[in-house]
Amino acid sequence: MYALRLVSLLFFSAISSGQLGLWPGAKQRALVQVSRPDALPDQLEIQMEAFPAASDSSQTIIEIPFRLSGSLIMVQAQVNEQSGSFIFDSGAPDLKLNTRYFQGGSAVANTAAGGSTGRVENLRLQSIRRFVWPGRVLEEVKVEGFDLSHLEQVRQEKILGLIGFEVFKDYEIGLDYKESKLILYPLDAQGRRLAQRAEDFPADYWIDFRLEGHIPVFPVQIGGQTLQMGLDTGAEKNLLHIQLRSKILSHFQIQKRGVLNGNGQAAVEVFTGEIDKLEIAGHVLYRMRGALTNLDALNEAFGTKLDGLLGFEFLSRQFTTINYRKRRMYIWSEISRLKHSKLQYLASKSSKL
Numbered sequence: 001m002y003a004l005r006l007v008s009l010l011f012f013s014a015i016s017s018g019q020l021g022l023w024p025g026a027k028q029r030a031l032v033q034v035s036r037p038d039a040l041p042d043q044l045e046i047q048m049e050a051f052p053a054a055s056d057s058s059q060t061i062i063e064i065p066f067r068l069s070g071s072l073i074m075v076q077a078q079v080n081e082q083s084g085s086f087i088f089d090s091g092a093p094d095l096k097l098n099t100r101y102f103q104g105g106s107a108v109a110n111t112a113a114g115g116s117t118g119r120v121e122n123l124r125l126q127s128i129r130r131f132v133w134p135g136r137v138l139e140e141v142k143v144e145g146f147d148l149s150h151l152e153q154v155r156q157e158k159i160l161g162l163i164g165f166e167v168f169k170d171y172e173i174g175l176d177y178k179e180s181k182l183i184l185y186p187l188d189a190q191g192r193r194l195a196q197r198a199e200d201f202p203a204d205y206w207i208d209f210r211l212e213g214h215i216p217v218f219p220v221q222i223g224g225q226t227l228q229m230g231l232d233t234g235a236e237k238n239l240l241h242i243q244l245r246s247k248i249l250s251h252f253q254i255q256k257r258g259v260l261n262g263n264g265q266a267a268v269e270v271f272t273g274e275i276d277k278l279e280i281a282g283h284v285l286y287r288m289r290g291a292l293t294n295l296d297a298l299n300e301a302f303g304t305k306l307d308g309l310l311g312f313e314f315l316s317r318q319f320t321t322i323n324y325r326k327r328r329m330y331i332w333s334e335i336s337r338l339k340h341s342k343l344q345y346l347a348s349k350s351s352k353l
Contacts, residue, residue, distance in 0.1 A: 060186045060194055060195040061183065061184065061185055061186070061195050061196075061197060062134050062135045062171075062183070062184040063181050063182070063183050063184075064134050064135070064181060064182040064183075064184065065180060065181050066088065066180055066181060066182055067180065068177075068180075069085075069087075069155050069157060070155065070236055071236035071237075071311070071312035071313075071316070072087050072089075072155075072234065072236060072312075073087065073088040073089075073175075073182070073233055074086070074087060074088070074159075075088050075133070075163065075182065077131065077132060077133040077160070077163060078130075078131070078132040078133075079097065079102065079128055079130070079131050079132075079160065079161070080128055080129050080130060082101060082102075082160060084101075084158055084159075084160040085157065085158065085159055085160060086133075086159070086160055086161050086162060086163045087159060087161075087162045087163070087234060088163050088182065088233060089162045089163065089164055089232075089233060089234035090164070090165055090173075090214075090215075090231065090232055090233040090234065090322070091164070091215065091232035091233070091234040091235065091302075091309075092162040092163070092164025092165065092234065093164050093165050093166060093213070093214050094143075094144075094164045094165060094166035094167065095131060095138070095141075095143050095161065095162070095163060095164060095166070095167055096143065096144055096145065096146070096161050096162040096164065097126060097128075097143050097144070097145035097160065097161040098145065098146075098147065098148040098149075098152075098159055098160055098161050099122075099124055099126075099145040099146055099147050099148075100147060100148065100149055100152075101158075101160055102126055102128070102145050102160075102161075104124075104126060105124040105125050105126035105127065105145065106124065106125050107122070107123070107124055107125075108123040108124060108125050108144060122146060122147065123144050123145070123146050124144070124145050124146070125142055125143075125144055125145075126142065126143055126144075126145050127140070127141075127142050127143075128140075128141060128142075128143055131143075133163060133167065134184070135168065135171060135184045136167050136168065138167075145161070148161070162234075164214070165214035165324075166214075168184065169214075169324045170186075170187065170324075170325075171184040171185055171186060171187065172184075172185040172187055172191070172193060172321050172322065172323040172324075172325075173185075173321060173322045174319065174320070174321045175233065175315050175319070175320045175321070175322075176319050177315065177316040177319075178319070178334065178337075183197075183321070185321070187323070187325055189325075190325070190326075191323050191324075191325030191326035191328075199340070199341070199344065201332075201340050203321075203330035203331055203332055204283075204331055204332055204333050204336050205281055205282070205283055205330075205331050206281070206328050206329060206330045206331065207280060207281045207328070207329045207331065208327060208328050209231070209327055209328070209329060210327060211324070211327060212230070212302065212303065212304040212305075212306075213302055213303045213304065215230040215231070215232065215302050215304055215306075216230065216231040216322065216324075216327075216329065217229065217230050217231075217304065217306065218231075218280070218281075218329070219280075220278055220279065220280050220308075220310070221278065221279040221280075222248050222251055222275060222277075222278045222279075223248050223250060223251040225244075225248060227240075227244065227307035227308060228305065228306055228307050229306065229307060229308045229309065229310050230302070230304060230306045230308070230309045230310070231309070231310055231311075231314075231315075231322070231329070232309045232310070232311050233311065233312075233315065234311065235309045235310070235311025235312065236311060236312050237272070237289065237290055237291045237311065237312070237313060238275070238288055238289065238290035238291070238308065238309065238310050238311060238313045238314060239290060239291055239292075239293060239295060239298075239308050239309040239311075240252070240275075240290055240291070240292050240293075240307065240308040241292075241293075241294070241295040241306070241307050241308055242271075242292050242293055242294045242295075243294075244292075244307055244308070248275075251275060251276050251277070252273055252274070252275050252276075252290070252292065253273045253274045253276065254271045254272075254273040254292075255272060255273040255274065256271070256272045256273070257270075257271050270291050270292065270293045271291065271292040271293075272289075272290070272291045272292075273289070273290065273291070273292075274287055274288065274289050274290070275287075275288045275289075275290050283331075285314070285317070288313055288314065289313050290308075290313065295307075295308070295309075317334075318331050318332055318333050318334060319331075319332040319334075319337060320332075
């Protein structure tokens with residue numbers, strides 16, 4: 001049933017700019033020269049400096065650098081002898097491979113399904129000897145694969161696969177878009193951190209969620225209406241179900257209307273724009289970009305009844321950690337982080353006097 005996940009990734013890519021993005025202040029450089037518009041990544045001249053190596057800030061906490069492709073988090077990992085870029089995607093249930101680069105295996109029966117833009121088919125179950133990513137090593141496992149060529153063409157880069165929920169669920173995952181890194185906090189059985197970084201301090205607030213499948217779901221208020229929203233690092237745009245349109249139209253300023261052509265054969269109408277404000281756990285966020293579309297197929301894929309998804313547009317505004325064992329998400333505003341950093345600097349300077 002996971003096949004629909006590809007559709008949502010293609011959806012987010014299609015309604016974004018489609019350009020390869022880099023994070024602010026990045027030392028790395030990604031230069032893509034396109035020889036022709038319809039070229040796939042192995043037909044492109046791609047030059048990319050290596051990622052900085054993942055580092056441990058203590059014996060147990062792992063920091064993993066990432067870059068952004070559009071608004072997708074890209075990390076480095078290795079499968080068998082192949083190393084390259086993977087999408088860090090909490091909307092994926094587990095590790096998925098791109099069959100362009102990992103061929104063979106057996107067809108997965110009865111898994112073709114409909115998504116936001118049509119059908120995704122031809123899943124294959126493949127055996128891999130070894131998967132290596134900071135914080136997780138898998139050996140002699142079977143992994144589903146499918147063709148990610150369409151997404152590669154949109155992104156104009158080679159994508160080996162997706163790193164999903166099952167790979168990182170035992171950690172508290174920190175998403176630091178400002179510093180362009182993931183932070184993996186190891187946990188005990190109750191979900192308590194086993195280590196802290198020197199720069200860590202209590203969160204501004206937290207959001208309790210429930211897990212529907214592998215998707216964190218929590219209440220969000222828009223225009224006095226309580227919506228059930230899911231969290232997905234693979235969502236480049238916040239999404240709202242078109243069926244909610246009458247409830248929130250006065251709080252959603254439509255800026256663009258168009259037809260989306262994704263991986264499937266069907267085309268769907270989308271409305272992109274801006275939510276004037278939304279409230280989460282008593283905290284108000286203003287001017288959040290998003291899109292209205294039909295989420296029926298996505299809900300079928302996830303096994304949920306979501307009113308929408310929050311992704312990059314929400315997560316990139318602050319430092320967020322997700323603790324799947326505690327079913328809790330922690331939020332630190334950039335203002336709080338700046339204040340704490342300044343206090344640490346002044347304390348360090350004072351101690352040297």
